[in-house]
Amino acid sequence: MARPTMEDVAARAGVSRALVSLVLNNSPKVSDRRRQAVLTAADELGYQPHVMARALASRTSTVLGVMVSDLRNAFFADVIEGLEGAAREAGFELVLNSGSRSPGREKAALRNLLSFHPAGVVLLSPVLPASAIEAAARTCPVVLVSRGSRLSTVDTVNDDGVAGSVLAVEHLISLGHRRIAHLDGGTATTAAARRRGYRLAMKAHGLTPVVLPSEHTDTAGEKAVRHLLDTVPRAERPTALFCGNDFNAFGAISALEEEGLRIPEDISVVGYDNTSFSALRRVSLTTVDQPRLEMGRLAIEALLERVRGERTAPARHLLHPSLVPRGTTGAPPN
Amino acid sequence: MARPTMEDVAARAGVSRALVSLVLNNSPKVSDRRRQAVLTAADELGYQPHVMARALASRTSTVLGVMVSDLRNAFFADVIEGLEGAAREAGFELVLNSGSRSPGREKAALRNLLSFHPAGVVLLSPVLPASAIEAAARTCPVVLVSRGSRLSTVDTVNDDGVAGSVLAVEHLISLGHRRIAHLDGGTATTAAARRRGYRLAMKAHGLTPVVLPSEHTDTAGEKAVRHLLDTVPRAERPTALFCGNDFNAFGAISALEEEGLRIPEDISVVGYDNTSFSALRRVSLTTVDQPRLEMGRLAIEALLERVRGERTAPARHLLHPSLVPRGTTGAPPN
DNA sequence: CTACACGCTTGGAGCGCTCCAACCAATAGA
DNA sequence: TCTATTGGTTGGAGCGCTCCAAGCGTGTAG
Structure with a gap:
């Protein structure tokens, strides 16, 4: 169960720990020879960088917290898929939690999420009081999905x-x-x-x-x-x-x-x-x-804009729904 | 956004960092006076322990990874609720990921989960090849839900x-x-x-x-x-x-x-x-x-038994389903 | 032949926390 | 009086990683 560390990889590749770090972060100033050596060593050892250690050292988390008010609602499953795709592309990981449709549970879930010191948090249709949301927003960027807000520190994504x-x-x-x-x-x-x-x-x-x-x-x-x-x-x-x-x-x-x-x-x-x-x-x-997937993607986008400090004004996304004509509609009887 | 650290709490309470750690871990050898001082200081600052730092320092993760093959399937929502309840009670956090019904995605999702160096991993109905599961099981305890396995390093929870x-x-x-x-x-x-x-x-x-x-x-x-x-x-x-x-x-x-x-x-x-x-x-x-909730609870239980080293033999839980009589069954026509 | 810029590499400090050994009264026992 | 013993408290090392300043060898200009 003892998993290899960066030190192990460095030893095997015959380089320093710092160099391994540079390779793994795609730094351009590493010679191809060393890069290759590090990469194969990492591969042979089955090395996996430790997200937590990385977060701690870099002082920048790649974790995004997601709280779902109700996991049973299939609506959110799609939104989460959107969140996931966008997060993956941006190099972030999702930590998911559910609030079980109760304000108390949601509060605990949110606290849990925040204990990861995430880069940001997405709340899916929370029943949380606005004060709790405001408190969370003082800790890290917060995006609400399927719920409005008048807080200028919070972004929202809703269907129109x-x-x-x-x-x-x-x-x-x-x-x-x-x-x-x-x-x-x-x-x-x-x-x-x-x-x-x-x-x-x-x-x-x-x-x-x-x-x-x-x-x-x-x-x-x-x-x-x-x-x-x-x-x-x-x-x-x-x-x-x-x-x-x-x-x-x-x-x-x-x-x-x-x-x-x-x-x-x-x-x-x-x-x-x-x-x-x-x-x-x-x-x-x-x-x-x-457009559930799109709602998820937009939520992540809004979050990352705040994380990167590109925007401080609140975003208010109102997405356009679409009609799905099926068999229950037709011309009226004459 | 700068969140207070243990050091800040210690300074405010007029004690050492180590004492704060002891208080937060409910050590019995702390005087009531100090304990109270630390607790109020932590409260005033809105201090939240940093899970990642804790994991790193203690060399024991409180994170459990969960991979769902398909989040849209409401079946899993209930199982996850079971997982969540049991995990919370045992003081563990859940990190959730979804595989989007594709082996490739699942592999990426699993790797993601493992990068948290979790205490254990629950895989909900994975379509992953057995070899990938075996590899994961070499890293940490693994429980499969709604999927069998012949691996002795892996526990399973299924409905009969x-x-x-x-x-x-x-x-x-x-x-x-x-x-x-x-x-x-x-x-x-x-x-x-x-x-x-x-x-x-x-x-x-x-x-x-x-x-x-x-x-x-x-x-x-x-x-x-x-x-x-x-x-x-x-x-x-x-x-x-x-x-x-x-x-x-x-x-x-x-x-x-x-x-x-x-x-x-x-x-x-x-x-x-x-x-x-x-x-x-x-x-x-x-x-x-x-019994979906029960399946979730059992999965966590099995995982924690392994984590605590209480068991090495594989667990094979086969849960008893129940009949829900409704309106589509009645006596046959005579 | 020195200066010094450049590309690559390294040691070390430090992120927030835990845990251990050591320490320091204060009390008890000899 | 001196030495344990005990309960409470502390500094320091170190978890796996990032990042910075500094080092080193090589090439190119002065």
Whole structure:
């Protein structure tokens, strides 16, 4: 288990420890002969530089901390993949932690991350109080993903929920729909922007917005649709539903089908988030996709700009989502 | 951004650096007066011990590396939560990495992890060649989750696919089913055990096993069912399907419903894995659940046993899955 | 033949921490 | 009174590495 050190490599290559360091850091002022000798010696010994020792000596960490509020949410898996790719390219390592959807846990997770003395920290949709974020930002650069902030020391990366909703509504309008209702997301952090975008798009086309209260779950979607069908006479019913998210849409679809309505022949449905199940053939849900990988990449980029001291003004990235047309939308019945 | 060091705390508390170290490591031989002084000084400065420096000095890492083959797979999110809880309790930190389902990426990710000189490494369902795993095991203790190994230096934690399949089949038998077919998982690593368990249970009850070739995807499930309905006369058709996994089951259900069969009145379906969508009200899939959290905890436990040198013989944990009865199973038609 | 610039190489200090041997009262035992 | 003993505290070495100043041999100009 005793792993070789730089000293071992130096001894084997017949050079000094400092030279090995230069080779490993791609210094140009090393003769090819020595460089080769060092490289083969390192290879033969299976030498692996010790990140921690390096960080300590160079006083510059190559570690980036990442805290995910909820690992189970597949949304973050994609964002993390984006983070990872960008970090790797820039020569940084990721240390990941999860907050298990609890402020207390998140606080502990964040402290853990900071004990690595990372170059920077990315917080994915944290439920942490703003004060804790501010405290962290005094220690190292901080980027928030899927959460806003008014702190000038903190950068943010979010999807433009207004634009995404506009896309969804305009897609429906272009198919010929005029009566489009929105199943609202209630208190969910992303709900306000989506509701706003929906209203905006409807009014821009001279249509009357109808916001039905609901939540971001399948049972809430089901309930909202039942209520709609029970209270609104057939002739006045919407021909399309724009749901707060995919789960809500899934519940809505269930209720609609159980009432004998065909989708999309009788009524169209659009979701939001492009979760993995929306792509299942049976579901084939038209939905709005957030550029998750891109969000991850941008987060790292913003972080590194701060790390390198290239920027002190806060970055506020608002990414453009895109529509994924699938089988749950079509022309309205005439 | 300059973070306080132990020296700073010592100066503020009016003691030596060594004493601060003793306090922070809960040494019993420190007077209460000094202990208190150090603690308040550390608190006032917002001091955070530097994990890396500590690791370097103590020659014992508190870092555990975790490599996930595929972060998008929600299965692992739960396992990781188990890992995290157990690690935290034992005073270890997790460094997480993902392999993005590619052997090359996994190799890079593993190297990355090892550059932290972790106390041990957990590999979640790696597609890495056995040689790479063996090499890693020469560096530090290694535990594999959802993958077997014949290496005596490596511990493994898996779900008992045979037992899980037996549970599924016996559930169907207890409902009165006699003609139960299995939609096979093909080359998937978990498929063999599930097939074996199915055969075992069927024979134990004097029934004839029928294995239909398929794969662990929804499209494959759909195809297999179509083929079944096309080629087998109605009277001889199975009254229940035990699918290789949840996605396969979902595809099977789609095809069955499209052919006008009601579930579970005309035919029952069981999946495997208890993925999040199987709990959606509309799907409500009867399935087999693996104790994921428990798997994570056991992995850490096995790792720490090796770290502490308490065990050198390989551990082979085979966890017992459980049945989650939902709406897709019922009595066969008479 | 000296000066001295240049390219390559090296020893040493030090990053923040742990751990050990040594130290220093203060008390106890002879 | 002198020597252990004990509980509390400290300086210093060193973990694996980086980085700096300095060293060394060679070539080129003065």
